[in-house]
Amino acid sequence: MTPERERKLVPVRRVVTGHDESGRSTVLSDEFSPHTMTFPGVPDYGQTDLWRTRVPADNTTSGESCENPTMAPPDGGVVFRVVQIPxxxxxxxxxxxxxxxGGLPDGKHAVGDHEVRNATMHRTRSVDFAVVLDGEVHAVLEDGEVLLRRGDTLIQRGTLHGWSNRTDSNCQIAFVLVDAGPSDAGEEQQP
Known part of the structure; x- marks a missing residue:
């Protein structure tokens, strides 16, 4: 009998570059990102934020950008993260x-008359660029689903969506979420 695996987020290494006092490029930090958020009751389902910024970005400051992880990108900005789906x-x-x-603005977990095909279905006001790093997962939509494996990409454009991992291993996905206006579905999105 094999012991049950420990249920936690896998640490994600983050290397941040910048400039030293003389203006030369250098590594400012090299560590596992401490900016994690797990979902209530599921210690191995969550995200590790790596960088958040408004656009255009400000490369003149060296401060930390991810102090308060949230699902949505900043207004007029982007967030880069790795999501782990058990x-x-x-x-x-x-x-x-x-x-x-429940923390999504305007309660976008409440999907109204839309069919919830999977309990993880939600909507964010963003365009999400995703790359599967490890494992596989089904992207579940109102009308169908698609299996994504390591190296596959997905561009999620403000749609109602969820994730279904039907394997026995975690799936790791890198995301860049870009703040966006309302979707072409004509529904009002989060501010």
Whole structure:
């Protein structure tokens, strides 16, 4: 019998460059990002924020940009993160949608008359660029789903979506979320 694996987020190394006092390029920090957020009751489902900025970005400051991880990118900005999605069978039966998505502005976890095909379905006001780093996951939409494997990409454009990991291993996905206006579905999105 194999012992149950420890359920936690895998640390993500973050190297940040900048300039020293003489203007030469240098490494400012090299560490595991401490900016993590797990979802209530699921210690291995969550995100590690790596960088947040408004656009255009300001490269003249050296301060920390990720002190308060949230799901949405900053207004007029972007967030770069890695999301870890555990196998469905480890959490989905007891998943609390309100605890996970209640922090989204305007309660976008409440999807109105839309069919919730998967308890993780939600909507954000952003264009999300995703690259699967490890494992596989189904991107679940109102009308269908698509299996994504290591190296596959997804451009999620403000749609109602969720994630389904039907394997026995975690899936790691790198995301860049870009703040956006309302979707072409004509629905009002979060501010």
């Amino acid at each position: 196998p469905d069978h480890l959490f989905l039966a007891d998943f609390d949608r309100t605890a996970m998505f």
